[in-house]
Amino acid sequence: MSNRLTTYINTNPNFIKETQNRKTIDLGEGSEIIYIPRFVPSEQSWKWFDYLDKEIPWVRPTIQVYGRSCSQPRDTCYVASKGLQGLRYSGYTPHAYSWDDFPPLKDILAAVHEALPGSSFNSLLLNKYKNGTDYVAWHADDEKVYGLTPEIASISFGCERDFLLRKRPAINSSLVQAAREEPPSKRIKSRVSQNNQQSFVLKHGSLLVMRGNTQRDWLHSVPKRAKADAVRINLTFRHIMEDESG
Numbered sequence: 001m002s003n004r005l006t007t008y009i010n011t012n013p014n015f016i017k018e019t020q021n022r023k024t025i026d027l028g029e030g031s032e033i034i035y036i037p038r039f040v041p042s043e044q045s046w047k048w049f050d051y052l053d054k055e056i057p058w059v060r061p062t063i064q065v066y067g068r069s070c071s072q073p074r075d076t077c078y079v080a081s082k083g084l085q086g087l088r089y090s091g092y093t094p095h096a097y098s099w100d101d102f103p104p105l106k107d108i109l110a111a112v113h114e115a116l117p118g119s120s121f122n123s124l125l126l127n128k129y130k131n132g133t134d135y136v137a138w139h140a141d142d143e144k145v146y147g148l149t150p151e152i153a154s155i156s157f158g159c160e161r162d163f164l165l166r167k168r169p170a171i172n173s174s175l176v177q178a179a180r181e182e183p184p185s186k187r188i189k190s191r192v193s194q195n196n197q198q199s200f201v202l203k204h205g206s207l208l209v210m211r212g213n214t215q216r217d218w219l220h221s222v223p224k225r226a227k228a229d230a231v232r233i234n235l236t237f238r239h240i241m242e243d244e245s246g
């Protein structure tokens, strides 16, 4: 464990481990984030950005939010391996393109697999934010098709945007339970009230990975930003489980 390149930064309440360019953030209770700001070199990132901007058949679908139809506030596209169960989110079933339709995506996928030993992504949701008025609202990618502890690898190209994480209210969690059973003086307030937010500026060419219980216990978002005046393209690689229903 005594790697000279590893720095341990104990920024209470979260524990951050930094090895070379890779930060690992332990969010507690089995949730973990990995962030690699310079995952793809800048020049290669711009080549991929230009390719994706031009070649992907971007659509802006109508989705259902709290029972109301609205236009998704960003463009999207979906790619998946053959034979997987379909994806459905917010009342929308995207058409699944194949990896062969966009060969550079296979190179990006290979780079992600190399950086994350043991990972086996078989689907990809692409997002394009035309400027700071496009966004993704608070959500978790907790669809059943991803299983109980999904690993999601997110690559960003173009305009930098904030990526926020916020702990879901933990009504039945053992932590809250324990806090209730303690007298007020001993309540572990800090862990409940301070350890509940994280933010990252997702840089051009960066890789951010969410794993473990992150989708169960946390929400994430990319909020509107008046000052973001250029296009951002984001790729989220995911693993869809085998369909056991037959």
Ligand SMILES: O=C(O)CCC(=O)C(=O)O
Binding pocket: 125, 127, 136, 141, 154, 163, 202, 220, 222, 234, 236
């Ligand atoms: O654009 C991003 O960084 C996040 C996108 C996202 O959360 C999603 O597609 O589920």
Ligand SMILES: [Fe+2]
Binding pocket: 139, 140, 141, 220
């Ligand atoms: Fe998401």
